[in-house]
Amino acid sequence: GAVVSQHPSRVICKSGTSVKIECRSLDFQATTMFWYRQFPKQSLMLMATSNEGSKATYEQGVEKDKFLINHASLTLSTLTVTSAHPEDSSFYICSARDDGHEQYFGPGTRLTVT
Amino acid sequence: AQSVTQPDIHITVSEGASLELRCNYSYGATPYLFWYVQSPGQGLQLLLKYFSGDTLVQGIKGFEAEFKRSQSSFNLRKPSVHWSDAAEYFCAVGLNTGFQKLVFGTGTRLLVSP
Numbered sequence: 310g311a312v313v314s315q316h317p318s319r320v321i322c323k324s325g326t327s328v329k330i331e332c333r334s335l336d337f338q339a340t341t342m343f344w345y346r347q348f349p350k351q352s353l354m355l356m357a358t359s360n361e362g363s364k365a366t367y368e369q370g371v372e373k374d375k376f377l378i379n380h381a382s383l384t385l386s387t388l389t390v391t392s393a394h395p396e397d398s399s400f401y402i403c404s405a406r407d408d409g410h411e412q413y414f415g416p417g418t419r420l421t422v423t
Numbered sequence: 424a425q426s427v428t429q430p431d432i433h434i435t436v437s438e439g440a441s442l443e444l445r446c447n448y449s450y451g452a453t454p455y456l457f458w459y460v461q462s463p464g465q466g467l468q469l470l471l472k473y474f475s476g477d478t479l480v481q482g483i484k485g486f487e488a489e490f491k492r493s494q495s496s497f498n499l500r501k502p503s504v505h506w507s508d509a510a511e512y513f514c515a516v517g518l519n520t521g522f523q524k525l526v527f528g529t530g531t532r533l534l535v536s537p
Contacts (some may be wrong), residue, residue, distance in 0.1 A: 315466075341522050342475060349439060352529045353467075358522045366522070402466055410455050410474060410517055411501075416466040 315415035332403030339405035446514030455517030
């Protein structure tokens with residue numbers, strides 16, 4: 310089946326630093342990748358959609374300059390949280406879609422900003 | 424605007440009893456519908472999906488769901504719940520335009536009592 314990985318699974322960083330999260334589709338080419346944010350005991354909120362080789366499309370209210378998304382290849386997308394602050398602490402989940410209608414989800418990355 | 428409603432925040436079911444989780448959606452076109460399960464600190468696992476055809480769909484782990492267009496519902500059912508089914512369940516609508524984004528419901532936490 311389609312497998313999506315995320316790295317790292319957990320990361321702790323200091324306030325003011327930047328952290329990069331990778332999302333990879335391991336056995337298929339992802340035409341579109343999605344980044345979600347999930348607060349404790351809440352649902353997934355879509356942050357942005359990225360297509361290989363083009364700029365990401367951000368949802369309303371998501372700061373483009375703070376959450377940098379790069380979709381460098383058909384199997385890799387990265388999310389960089391710049392100048393992280395404690396309120397950015399959250400669970401970040403990516404998903405990838407091939408040419409079909411289904412999204413395949415990664416296992417998530419727990420970000421803690423101290 | 425598209426939306427998904429899961430009216431039950433928590434549900435407690437005795438092990439061996441039947442389960443029904445409710446999901447209602449609002450979407451102008453024919454939706455793609457999904458049910459996902461999430462264990463604590465984990466990513467999302469697809470239980471089942473509806474794209475077209477037979478309105479009763481079978482999924483993994485003994486789950487099934489029925490699409491009722493007249494009621495804009497896609498309720499999830501299982502005839503006999505196991506303790507390992509305790510988790511968070513999310514219903515989602517897949518938009519069949521553009522990037523085919525997913526809109527998630529707020530989730531239902533299933534607790535299984537002995």
